Every structure is written in structure tokens, then in C-alpha cells.
Amino acid sequence: MDNDLQKYAQIPLKQISNRVWRTYSGGALIDKWKRDSPEVDNSFPEEWIMSTVTARGKNRPEDEGLSKVETKDGLMPLKDLIENNKELFLGKKVAEKFGSTGVLIKMLDSQERLTIQVHPDKTYAKDILNSSFGKTESWYVLNTREIDGEKSVVYMGFKKGVTREKWEELFVNQDIEGMLNSLHKIEVKPGDAFMIYGGVPHAIGSGCFLMEVQEPTDYTMRVEKVTPAGLEISQELIHQGVGEQKMLDCFHYDNYTLEEAMDKWKVKPKTLDSSDNHTHNTIFNKTHTDCFGLSELYLDGEYSIPSNGGFYVVVAYQGEGTLQCNGEEYPYKQGDEIFISAAIENVTFKSTVSSKLLLCYPPS
Numbered sequence: 001m002d003n004d005l006q007k008y009a010q011i012p013l014k015q016i017s018n019r020v021w022r023t024y025s026g027g028a029l030i031d032k033w034k035r036d037s038p039e040v041d042n043s044f045p046e047e048w049i050m051s052t053v054t055a056r057g058k059n060r061p062e063d064e065g066l067s068k069v070e071t072k073d074g075l076m077p078l079k080d081l082i083e084n085n086k087e088l089f090l091g092k093k094v095a096e097k098f099g100s101t102g103v104l105i106k107m108l109d110s111q112e113r114l115t116i117q118v119h120p121d122k123t124y125a126k127d128i129l130n131s132s133f134g135k136t137e138s139w140y141v142l143n144t145r146e147i148d149g150e151k152s153v154v155y156m157g158f159k160k161g162v163t164r165e166k167w168e169e170l171f172v173n174q175d176i177e178g179m180l181n182s183l184h185k186i187e188v189k190p191g192d193a194f195m196i197y198g199g200v201p202h203a204i205g206s207g208c209f210l211m212e213v214q215e216p217t218d219y220t221m222r223v224e225k226v227t228p229a230g231l232e233i234s235q236e237l238i239h240q241g242v243g244e245q246k247m248l249d250c251f252h253y254d255n256y257t258l259e260e261a262m263d264k265w266k267v268k269p270k271t272l273d274s275s276d277n278h279t280h281n282t283i284f285n286k287t288h289t290d291c292f293g294l295s296e297l298y299l300d301g302e303y304s305i306p307s308n309g310g311f312y313v314v315v316a317y318q319g320e321g322t323l324q325c326n327g328e329e330y331p332y333k334q335g336d337e338i339f340i341s342a343a344i345e346n347v348t349f350k351s352t353v354s355s356k357l358l359l360c361y362p363p364s
Contacts, residue, residue, distance in 0.1 A: 011330070015070075016075060023227050024227055026041050045110060050337065050339050098362075103215070114203050116223050125217070135217050136289055138213050141208065152188050159256070186262070188208060214292070272295070277299070278301060297349070298355070300354045300355075312361050316335060317334070317357065320334060321350050322352070323347050324347065325346060
């Protein structure tokens, strides 16, 4: 254990850019949010935030996806800092139960529709993938754009009448329209929030910029063998090495009416507290999942957040200002991603420009 590294648990840690290669294109709205120029769509449509897990992809760098943070001693992988003293950085409960952050945060911007996919629930992940984490995730829509005249939509959940046999037939025949028509198609707007539990089929449509908070794995089962843009997908990325039949077992074949699906998976933010200079809303919390939490803070003034014994991550979606802790003041601005260790007992945020801060939490 390097005692010198433990000093970094006492200060906010800012992440440098961490764009990740995917099988779809996008990312221009991430550039816009980051105020980077030019704003371009390419094969790096995701920004992974405070990540201690690597991305899965053929012939990609083996450390792709791992976050690095700025320190006085230079850039350091967040994973290395945490492993130096897990309890200090993560908090006792998370350190003892998970031994890692237990959560992965992404900013995702789609120029094209993503492939139809599913993620494992915890049982499937443990039994088939030998993983203690599945990939239950959440979507919080931040912005949208029309692509080729198409409004932003998402697809999720099987419609009434879809069976395992019907789904397998559509997959074998690579009937993409048939598969899309088997799912509920939902137009989205900024502020919409959805839970995507392990086993639920889904696809993000084009023109969606969203925050995705999820369990910390990159396990994705895909039923399209070619992306909408024509990229052929490797077998490993289709079924993660388990074979097509076991891949089909990952889906939950429950089906719903649209009204039932929206009631089951769409989440309405609730206000925790507010004043003339702030509004603090909870979006995803333990009533929806014990895998992670997300809240948002609209700030035009000052607001303090006490420690709850664990870490959290601040993503500055809009605005600028400072955060104060342990007698020091640190600036933040739009696009910043900041890790607040469990060792920091209290943080006071002061906005100089009206701000929207997204606060991401580990498993409860």
C-alpha cells in the first residue's frame, strides 16, 4: 500500500477524456457538451466516466475504457488509486461487498440506431459468464437531434404475442424489421428516464444523447449480425462466446402492452428538496434498483452535500462554479467529471453560472 497515494482520497479527482470505440457511430453531441471542436460523429460515440472496467472489442487496446484522473503526480488510472485503499476511496460498505466501484457511467450519443440487444441479469451473469455483475442499466435523456428527418426514439420490451420460438425464427432469418416490430417504439425527449433491467430487449434509436448508469460490465448480446450502417459484427460481440442458443436464453420473454411497458420501465424524477437557488431531484434510486443511483442538482447559488459513507461522481452537464471541501476550493465547468471519494465528508457547491450537476452513486 502506497501511503502517499492516499492523499488523493481527500481531494476531488477530475477525469480526462475517455472516449470508447463501439460498433455504431455518433459522439457529436458529446463534443458539443464538452465544448470541443470540431463536433463530429465517428466510431467513438461514448464517454466512459470513472470506469474501472475495460471495454470489450476485437483488436482494441486492452486498457480501453479505463478512466484516468489528474493528480499532482501526473495522470493515474482511477482503478490503481482505488486498489491502493478501497475503503478510503469507496467507503467501507462498497469496498467490503464489491471490492470495486460497482457501477459504470457513460455518456452516449447515437448518430445511428444501435443494434437490438440484451444484457444479462445477475443470475445469467453468474451462471453463464462467471460474473458477479449483470448489466442492468438506466437511460436519462439529455438531448436529442433529428437524423435524416427521423425523430429520436428508443425500443424496449417485447410486445404481446412474442415468444421464444418467434424471436429465434426472426433471429435465424435476420428479419430486422420483424425484430424491431416485436419491440415497443417510444419517442423520447430531454428529461425522459428509463430503467433497462437485465433480460429486457432494447435498442437506442438515432439522435439520442443520454447518460447511461449501469452495472460495471460490458456484456452485450446482439441479435443483429450487421449494424444499420453495414458493419459486420463478430461472433464474440454477438454472443460473448457462449453460442447463439445461450445468447437467446439471456432474453426474458415476458411481453407487455405499451401502457404496461411504460408503467414498468419509465421513471419520473422526484424532488428531494428545493429553494430559491437550488432544486435537488432523485431520478434512479433504491425504489427502482439496488445497482446504482442518480440524482440531479439545478444550482444557482450554494448547496452542500454531506458524505453518506460512500463515494459519488459529479458530472457537470451545464454551468460552472466551484466546489469546496477540506478547506480548499476547486473549480468545475461544463463537461467536467469529478470523483468524490468516501473520505471527503462534505462538499459545498457554488455556481458562478447556473448549473446542472448529475450525481451518480454506487449500489445501495
